Amino acid sequence: MKFKAEIDVMPLKELLDPQGKAVGIGLSNIGLNAINNVRIGKHISVEIDANDKAEAESKIKNACDKLLANPVMEYYTFSINPA
Amino acid sequence: MKFKAEIDVMPLKELLDPQGKAVGIGLSNIGLNAINNVRIGKHISVEIDANDKAEAESKIKNACDKLLANPVMEYYTFSINPA
Numbered sequence: 001m002k003f004k005a006e007i008d009v010m011p012l013k014e015l016l017d018p019q020g021k022a023v024g025i026g027l028s029n030i031g032l033n034a035i036n037n038v039r040i041g042k043h044i045s046v047e048i049d050a051n052d053k054a055e056a057e058s059k060i061k062n063a064c065d066k067l068l069a070n071p072v073m074e075y076y077t078f079s080i081n082p083a
Numbered sequence: 084m085k086f087k088a089e090i091d092v093m094p095l096k097e098l099l100d101p102q103g104k105a106v107g108i109g110l111s112n113i114g115l116n117a118i119n120n121v122r123i124g125k126h127i128s129v130e131i132d133a134n135d136k137a138e139a140e141s142k143i144k145n146a147c148d149k150l151l152a153n154p155v156m157e158y159y160t161f162s163i164n165p166a
Contacts, residue, residue, distance in 0.1 A: 034132040043091045043126035049117040
C-alpha cells in the first residue's frame with residue numbers, strides 16, 4: 001500500500017533563526033510589517049510503501065532520526081495519508 | 084487579532100528536484116528503500132496581525148507572491164489558524 005508523508009523539519013524554538021530573521025526584515029522592507037516571528041525550515045514530501053499506517057509511521061520516524069533532521073538544531077513533525 | 088500561518092513552498096511538480104533526488108538515494112543507502120519520490124521545499128511559519136482571517140490570508144498571499152516563493156520554479160500552499 002502506498003502512503004504519502006508530509007514532513008516539516010524546523011529549527012528548534014530555543015534557537016535563533018537567522019534566515020527567518022532576514023526574511024522578516026525583507027517583508028517589512030516591502031511594506032508587510034504585520035508579519036513577524038518568521039521561522040524557516042524544510043518541507044519534505046515522500047511516498048512510502050508499507051503494509052499499514054503504523055509501519056509507514058515507523059519508517060518515516062526512522063528516516064527523520066537517521067537522515068532528514070539534525071536533532072541538535074532541528075525538530076520534526078509529520079503527517080501520513082494514503083496516497 | 085493574531086494569526087499563525089504555515090506556508091509550504093515546494094518545487095513545481097514538472098521540475099526535477101536534485102536535492103530530493105539526492106536525499107532519496109541517501110535513504111536507500113541507509114536501507115530505507117521503501118521511501119521514494121522525495122521532494123524538498125521550504126516550510127515557513129509566521130505570525131500575522133490582522134482583523135480577520137480573510138485579511139490575514141490576503142497578507143500571506145501577498146508575501147508569498149512578492150518575496151517567499153519564486154513562481155518560475157516554485158508553488159506555495161498555506162494554512163492560517165488563530166494563534
